[in-house]
Amino acid sequence: MSVLNATKTSGLAAKGEAALKTAGFTSITTGNYTGTAPTTSTVFYATAKLEATARAAATALKISTVTLDPAKAGTTISIVLTKDYTP
Numbered sequence: 001m002s003v004l005n006a007t008k009t010s011g012l013a014a015k016g017e018a019a020l021k022t023a024g025f026t027s028i029t030t031g032n033y034t035g036t037a038p039t040t041s042t043v044f045y046a047t048a049k050l051e052a053t054a055r056a057a058a059t060a061l062k063i064s065t066v067t068l069d070p071a072k073a074g075t076t077i078s079i080v081l082t083k084d085y086t087p
C-alpha cells in the first residue's frame with residue numbers, strides 16, 4: 001500500500017501513513033504523486049480481492065472515494081491525498 005501526496009503540503013503522506021498504522025495497517029510506503037491528481041483524495045485498488053482492504057483504509061483516513069483502477073493502483077493499493085484531506 002502506498003500513500004501519495006498530491007499537494008504542496010510537506011509531510012501529508014507521512015501523516016496519512018501514521019493514521020493507517022494507528023488503524024493497524026503495515027507495509028506502507030509514502031511519496032509524492034506525479035501526474036494529474038484526482039479532484040478529491042482517492043483510494044485506488046488494483047483487483048477486486050483488494051476492495052475490502054481499500055475500503056478499510058479509506059475509512060481509517062476518512063476518504064469517501066474508493067475506485068478500482070489498476071492503472072493508478074499498480075499491483076496493490078495507492079492512496080492519493082489531495083487538498084481536501086485533513087489528517
